[in-house]
Amino acid sequence: MPKVLLAFGTRPEAIKLAPVYGELRSRHERIEVLCCVTGQHRDILDPFLRFFDVRPDYDLKILKENQSLSYVAASVLQGMTDILLKEEPHLLAVQGDTTSAFASALAAFHLKIPIAHVEAGLRSYDRFQPFPEEANRTFISHMADLNLCPTERAADNLRRERISELSIRVTGNTVIDALLSTVQRLETRSTASVGEGEQVLPRGRIILVTGHRRENFDGGLAELSRALVDLADRFPDVTVVYSLHPNPNVRRQVENILRDRSRIRIISPPDYFGFVALMREAYFIITDSGGIQEEAPSLRKPVLVVRNVTERPEAVEAGAAMLVGTDRSRIVREAARLLENPEHYASMQVDESPFGDGRASVRIVDALEAFLSNRAS
Numbered sequence: 001m002p003k004v005l006l007a008f009g010t011r012p013e014a015i016k017l018a019p020v021y022g023e024l025r026s027r028h029e030r031i032e033v034l035c036c037v038t039g040q041h042r043d044i045l046d047p048f049l050r051f052f053d054v055r056p057d058y059d060l061k062i063l064k065e066n067q068s069l070s071y072v073a074a075s076v077l078q079g080m081t082d083i084l085l086k087e088e089p090h091l092l093a094v095q096g097d098t099t100s101a102f103a104s105a106l107a108a109f110h111l112k113i114p115i116a117h118v119e120a121g122l123r124s125y126d127r128f129q130p131f132p133e134e135a136n137r138t139f140i141s142h143m144a145d146l147n148l149c150p151t152e153r154a155a156d157n158l159r160r161e162r163i164s165e166l167s168i169r170v171t172g173n174t175v176i177d178a179l180l181s182t183v184q185r186l187e188t189r190s191t192a193s194v195g196e197g198e199q200v201l202p203r204g205r206i207i208l209v210t211g212h213r214r215e216n217f218d219g220g221l222a223e224l225s226r227a228l229v230d231l232a233d234r235f236p237d238v239t240v241v242y243s244l245h246p247n248p249n250v251r252r253q254v255e256n257i258l259r260d261r262s263r264i265r266i267i268s269p270p271d272y273f274g275f276v277a278l279m280r281e282a283y284f285i286i287t288d289s290g291g292i293q294e295e296a297p298s299l300r301k302p303v304l305v306v307r308n309v310t311e312r313p314e315a316v317e318a319g320a321a322m323l324v325g326t327d328r329s330r331i332v333r334e335a336a337r338l339l340e341n342p343e344h345y346a347s348m349q350v351d352e353s354p355f356g357d358g359r360a361s362v363r364i365v366d367a368l369e370a371f372l373s374n375r376a377s
Helices: 011-026 042-051 069-087 099-110 133-143 152-160 174-186 220-234 248-258 272-281 290-298 313-317 328-340 342-347 360-376
Strands: 003-008 032-037 091-095 115-118 146-149 168-170 205-209 238-243 264-267 284-287 303-305 321-323
Touching: 003 011, 003 069, 003 099, 011 032, 011 042, 011 091, 011 115, 011 174, 011 290, 011 360, 032 069, 042 272, 069 099, 091 099, 091 360, 099 115, 099 133, 115 133, 115 360, 146 152, 146 360, 152 168, 168 360, 174 272, 174 290, 174 360, 205 220, 205 272, 220 238, 220 248, 220 264, 220 328, 238 272, 248 264, 272 290, 284 290, 284 328, 290 303, 290 313, 290 321, 303 328, 313 321, 328 342
Parallel strands: 003 032, 003 091, 091 115, 115 146, 146 168, 205 238, 205 284, 238 264, 284 303, 303 321
Antiparallel strands: none
């Protein structure tokens, strides 16, 4: 029986690989699945593993305070090498663009173990935006035997890089699978909450905010925070809910400016159930997250992206998202347009997601099975 090993370490990876893990488990009579958690985001990852019923077989437990990219890369490379040598899987699957995904893929490449890259082909064509993700995902695509692309645009990016057409499949994005299944579960809830403690959301319009990208550490998050103060002062019916990443580089900038501000609530990142509830209740979202750019259009929520470039231009082209950078005045101006102009707001509500129909995981596992079958024959 062919054996597939999934490797991931961050919350977005868990959300996006969980549907693949579930689909693989549903085919347990034909394929064996193992799961390795790299462990650099231990505390915020565990609730997502429980929520999606993902049961790791291995945990590298590399987490340490203020860990560097080099430390993560080296630790995952060695740890994954040991696991790959022990288990000898027929294929390693990684997702996206994290340093742990790159290091896991590199370990498999060194051992000539086939690699499947879920969410392949995203490009901003600026190697420092986002950093280090743009370089990571480019490296992985060139090592992968299967490049599982969320959109045709992503597949075209790979073709331009002269990656073999035989490796490319267009599947949709698994985040839509995870989102739609969670929305179904939410239908049984009478109130939305923001995570532990079942805190009921405030009345009025809610602006949901996240921010954590490394390229925004040097003043960008502070500019965003000042813009949020401006908006809360200007619009008395608005509450800002900021889901704050635990990274100390993020917390220092944000908490110094937003602490004890009227109608600005700072919360710890909720579990996925709570965060989808927040997205559904929000009037619109301000974020530098890639995943939220994919999720929000399916919920018909406009997104202001506090980045200068995006590797997910489909959302911008569909009209569901707008790049606003980290300039305080521009963030306030575009947020105010959404709050004051109903026609503009409606123009950013799209009826069809550019990122898929919720069946990406089925297509991905079909592709994995076909690949493994061809190798065995």
